[in-house]
Amino acid sequence: MQDVNVLEDGHLTVYAGLPVVDWPSAGEAERRATTAAAGEAAWRITADTYDSEESWPEAFARFAGTVDLAQVRALVVGAWPEAYETGPAQVVEALLAARDRMPALRGIFVGDMVSEECEISWIVQGDLTPLLTGFPELEHFGIRGGTGLLFPPVRHEKLRELVVQTGGLPAEAVRGIAASDFPALTVLDLWLGTSDYGGDSGPADLAPFLAGTRLPALRRLALRNSEIQDEVAAAVATAPVVARLSALDLSMGVLTDAGGTALLDGVPLTHLASLDLHHNYLGADVAQRLRDALEPAGVRLDLDRGDADEDVDGDDGTVWRYVAVGE
Template sequence: MIFSDGDHLKEFGGLPVVDWPSAAEQQKKQPTAAPGAAAWRLTAGTWQNEESWPEAFARFAAAVDLREVRAIVVGAWPEAYDDGPGAVVEALLGAREHLTSLRSLFLGDMISEECEISWIHQGDVTPLLTGFPELERLGIRGSVDLELQPVRHESLRELVIQSGGLPAEVVRAVAACDFPALTTLDLWLGTPDYGGDSEIGDLAPIMAGTRLPALRHLGLRNSEIEDEVASALAAAPVVARLDVLDLSMGVLTDDGAVALLGGQPLTHLKALDLHHNYLTAGVAQRLREALEPAGVRLELDKDDAEEDTDEDGSAWRYVAVGE
């Protein structure tokens, strides 16, 4: 799942994202996509659509065969900077006996004009996992008041949580879940300024991989502790079975990269994503020389990773996504 601060999701669950129209737009023209041919994005509480999210969903349910719907993208809901998606979750669970084909769900597809990522209020998402046992993809953007209870889910294949600061209790809950089918786990750990207070020990069960036997793509990124993450992964059992390791968007310096290079072999990877980093040219070249001849696709572009300097000369480094 690709996140752009300037645009909404374009694709989700292998389907194009199609906006469900407002009530006024629906009166003029009905969407032409078949219910199962799109990831339907439902938005409410904006200047374009002032109804509640359950009202928008009720129109959607009345117009399409919910039994055919495979993917839903929840966009904005009213006052997301103050209120979580409780009414959204209640509406979805209330329709679960009809949403028999739902396999992909994204909660909080908002851009900055609607609500900054670190202002998006969430809530307890555990009922979505227990209520939809056949769900294969769950994406969440925002982490204020986000809650998750450790669960076992037999079908989930992809879990993505995008945040400017992921609370430690959520990280620990993810680590305590049993996801035997999960192939992709992508956590944006963020910074303490926005609630990202996890420590390296909170990630230990994920790095052990015991509860994630099918994991092939691991993202632990957008983190101020990226050097510690990289150092721990140098000896982490889960790495040996990965195809993709993503440590991008964070404060990765030479210390973390050198530790990663000095640990277990990485030449089995298909891709190592380190874009947005604070590496020197010499260490970046060492990575290329060690991995690219083995066919590893290496992402090293710095993008907007820039240092600020205090009056005493100390450097300030930033994650890619904060506020």
């Protein structure tokens, strides 16, 4: 599945269909002049993780004092001070306090940090659902970081895209998302991660997404970056929801021949526009079987192994495989 949002070196460069433009931080020696109109960019507002000269609300206040908030369509929350210890409660509070001044806001992404700012598995989150209830016109919502992430069930009439990028997505959060009502949601993208970083969900937690009885508008489903990608693939292989998808993404995880064979033996996938399995551990035979089954039907198939690599324990022969994004 081609990303709806574009990343470069870890930072978003496009969000909610708009180019990401950085709002200058307080610590910059020379303020960069920004030529983008208020409504023509997804504005990335950040405060340094380490030794910041200002809080995130202070950075946002500078932004709000210069840019016409009434025209802003998308905001990307970058780092906040000590994001490895402190969640974004002040960010949420600042955004909610300004909601009446942002009637055009349609996209919010919280936690757009790269490793130099804060490793993805270190980013402390919390309950961000007040942003959904506080902005009923929101269409795009994204989160990076799973530590402490809470997602109590919520209903939102307009949300079309939900992205949660983690090195470990807590099962409780997965279940909360699964129990939420998103009648307009067309894109769901979850990075499930590993148990080393809190990713303790299993196929049973994904069942509500896969049954096809919820998320009636869903067309693009990504359940990726998982250490149990074979189990996820096996669950997807018999899932009723697949019949109404146009794009399926099971990439970035530990997908082996067992998962690839399950997909081959499951419900037909020839109706898909794309199937993304990049960063995989498939053998040549199974990879070719997937090509033979899907490419003649016009499915865009991504089988690029990328940097997927194996370590073999010299003492006992144990093979270690890794997800694309962990720490």
